Amino acid sequence: MPAKVWIINQFANTPDVPGHIRQYELGQFLSSQDYEVEIFASDYNLTQRKYRKLNFAQFYFSENYHKLQWNWLYATPYKINNWQRYVNMLSFCITLFIVGLTKRKPDIIIGSSPQLLATFTAWLLAKIHGAYFYFEVRDLWPQVLIELGGKSPTSLLVRGLAWIEQLLYKKSDRVIVLASGTVDYVKKRGATTVHWLPNGPNLTEFQNNITPEEAKQQYNIPSDSTCLMYTGAHGTANALETIVEACRILDDEYSGKILVILLGDGPEKQELIEQAKGIQCLEFRNPLPKQEIPQFLQAADGFIITLKNISLFQYGVSPNKLYDYYASEKPVIVAVGGAVNQEVKSHQLGWAVPPENPQDLAKAILSFYKTCPEDRQAMGERAKHLVESTYSRTTICQKLAAIIQEDINCLDKGRN
Structure with a gap:
């Protein structure tokens, strides 16, 4: 049976809509290497400001998209960055947790920020399923909320997110950073095994x-x-x-x-x-x-x-x-x-x-x-x-596949 990998990012997209497609391209490559890949993303598209797959009262929709099992999850809508954005994030986490419990256990879960709450939920699912967990750091939360959003470092929100951030750095089996300059940042906050896998085009x-x-x-x-x-x-x-x-x-x-x-x-x-x-x-x-x-x-x-x-x-x-x-x-x-x-x-x-x-x-x-x-x-x-x-996406995908295979080999030895 092929090794099973979950990739979780609330804002992941397929190529037929606007937005970044890193998760799609990583998943495509891993699928070509005989991994079984599932992607979990919000069906509410931020660019188009609408639901694309879900019908009224539908919780999630799963489809086979270019050899990937793509799970479109419900999250509440929002149009501007006010309190509704946080409700949107929380609702996605609830849907993700419920759907994730119903799925066959994966071998590896990759939880991708910037949505720290979703990444934390992905980590919980990894603990429950006994899977390896990779934390992919796209944006540095809550630091971006302090510098860009004007939040106080002592606010309850920032302190709570900082606690989650440090927990994820310390507890993740591997931390993947997109910006080379963040390697030292995540290591100072507890990350031990860190890999630089930047963005890049196909x-x-x-x-x-x-x-x-x-x-x-x-x-x-x-x-x-x-x-x-x-x-x-x-x-x-x-x-x-x-x-x-x-x-x-x-x-x-x-x-x-x-x-x-x-x-x-x-x-x-x-x-x-x-x-x-x-x-x-x-x-x-x-x-x-x-x-x-x-x-x-x-x-x-x-x-x-x-x-x-x-x-x-x-x-x-x-x-x-x-x-x-x-x-x-x-x-x-x-x-x-x-x-x-x-x-x-x-x-x-x-x-x-x-x-x-x-x-x-x-x-x-x-x-x-x-x-x-x-x-x-x-x-x-x-x-x-x-x-x-x-920055070639192929090179980046090959490096990720090598990392995953190393952990799959460890799993196989443990099973034998």
């Missing part, structure tokens, strides 16, 4: 048969404009107001020459649209399914990524969209700070400016616009080389 998806000129025509982007793109969430952490204000600085002189496209959705999108009224060189677009993103990126001449200016983002992020940009073989402009900025500088992949500084971002956009195509191409080639050597 490079085969970026072998496009469409030229940039054809992509611009397909996506209605003027062929004579220099197009920069941002794709992803429109939330507080993303600091997209920095891009809006940088475009305002450039708009009078470069409208019609430079076009910046913000593709995606999130709680801040409508406010950003209001803020950007009258700016001609900036355009908002609705999200696309993840599987279409590589083709859409072909229409860009380069990319922008911004984040809030908080210390956590200096070392604790692994932006999946950034590695998609690298794989698209185009230059990047990063306004993140810390490790991300340093990587772009040291590998000469584009421009790196301080976060939340519209003036510096506008200068970088203008410098990009004035850079000759040959130099831009060289930056893109270096980015593609970096993603092939370091």
